[in-house]
Amino acid sequence: MDGSQEWRASPRIVMKPEGKRSTGSALHWHAEEKDGKQRATFTQEKKFDLGRKRIVFGHLGVVLNVNVLLLPCVKCILFIAEHCSLRVVDHLSELCKVRFADSKGCKDFKLKRTKCSAIVCNVLAPHFSSDLKDDIGDQKFSLLIDESNDITVTKLLGIAIRFYSRSKKKIVVTFLDLVELPDCDSTGICDALKRSLKNSGLELQKLTAIGTDNASVMTGVNSGVYAKLKTEVPHLILIKCVCHSLQLAVSHATAQCLPRNLDFLIKETYNWFSHSAIRQARYKEIFSLINDGQAPLKLIHLSQTRWLSVESAIVRILQQWLELKTHFGMARHGEKCYTAEILYGMFCDKENYAFLVFLKHILGEVQRVNKKFEAEVQDPTKLLSDLLHLIDSMKSKVLIPEHHHV
Structure with a gap:
């Protein structure tokens, strides 16, 4: 940002004996407390004229001209606004005082949520909004x-x-x-x-x-x-949105052409373990016996709004097909549960396995293109090429050869 645009906050602070204070800027300062109980009061107006210092904050490229009085606060507040919740600052300021006790800057560092919120809302936000408007x-x-x-x-x-x-x-x-x-x-x-x-x-x-x-x-x-x-x-x-269009295309295609039991298989396999620690422990034991002590990866929940999320769920089920089949085979007798009986029958059906393998490759290609469109930095001409290649690939897998010209 343009360093010539100074952030102007008045350094003038007036503290009245009754504890009320007024300030020349939108920023409200906390008076230092004595023994954590009584607020320091000033019987006369105090002015701070500490000059200004130009600072640059990391990868954001933020350049601000601020009072030296604010210098320790601004860098910390910019970091918190970018990476953390404002609640963190209550503990961060105290931690800095303890861990960096030999630093004069940390010793005088006073920043809590109220002050941090005021600076973000009344100082930094107007600065960035004005800078954005000037840039446009x-x-x-x-x-x-x-x-x-x-x-x-x-x-x-x-x-x-x-x-x-x-x-x-x-x-x-x-x-x-x-x-x-x-x-x-x-x-x-x-x-x-x-x-x-x-x-x-x-x-x-x-x-x-x-x-x-x-x-x-x-x-x-x-x-x-x-x-x-x-x-x-x-x-x-x-x-x-191309990503949303791909989601809708996959959703409509699967709703019309694929068996409904596949959706049941994916959802109920996840639901079987989602609320039962005992079932998870039993499955972990079975998986460990089959795979020489390794632990299973968690099954993935199927999103209700993004059908492409089913691709990762299918991949995880196919990776653990034998282990899941063994688990449900034991659960149908041990728990005498009808859901386990149905799921065991579906895992024994080779047709379901074939459908999921087919879906894995189809959805994998769509997901690859979808993630490219979601990327922040991409070449638009390359994206068009990838999209056309996806269409040709789908045609070769789904359409009859004599209809490929459609």
Whole structure:
């Protein structure tokens, strides 16, 4: 970031005798406590004029001009904001004082959650937002949008922006905003998106393209988000998520062509062990006897929203096919469980094994291409080549030879 843009925080702090304090900036400072009980009070106004120092923070390339008074805090807060939860800072500050007692900087290091949150929200966030706005300038840009739920089941709209960075001399994709959605329909999403652009100082007419998943609320022809934005931005381009398209293609193909019992086999094999420590211990003993003391790898849960996750689950079951078959053969007599009886019969069926081997190779190729599209750094021309090669490979495995030209 441009080091010439100074972060200006007033060093002026006023502490009143009654314990109330005022400050010239958005940053609130904690007064040092005496014996952990009484707050230090100042009978007169104190001003700190310690000058400024330019710091660079690691791989982020963050350059800030800050007061020397803030220097120990800023580096720590940037690290926490990038890698940790803010709650960590309560213990981290005390740990630094204990482990680096001979350091004057650590001895005077005072940073807790309240102060850390205030600096992140009121100092660092405005600095980075302003820097991002200046970097974009009046250029055209594209947006990547998607809905999500937080831990309180509140609907949110995540927005990432793609533009040419003048400072980095390359195209970058970075976080722009996270907006709460009062309504989850296309109108609510469009309103939230426009509001976010306005707050960020960006013009809607500069928007060239949006990238979304294939949900109807986003891509609907008549009333989707893209259709509504298209009426205001005629040149707008829609880019659908290739990864999501691959997921849907695999899901529809397997739902129509593969036996339903395979889905039962994968799900119930995992469920058999998921809530029983006794069954896991018994299986571990059987696996150890068959494989000369080795421990089994855990079975993988099948995701309800991403069908390509079944590829890793299938691979794990095929690796332990004999051991699982032996376990269920013993469990059907030991536990007298009907589920174990069904699963044992399915593991004895060679047709199920053949289907899973076939699926393993098909899904393995799709997963390989899917991960390439998910990678942060890729050559677009190479991605197109990989996608076309995947289509040709699927045709050679699924279609009858005389239909390969389709």
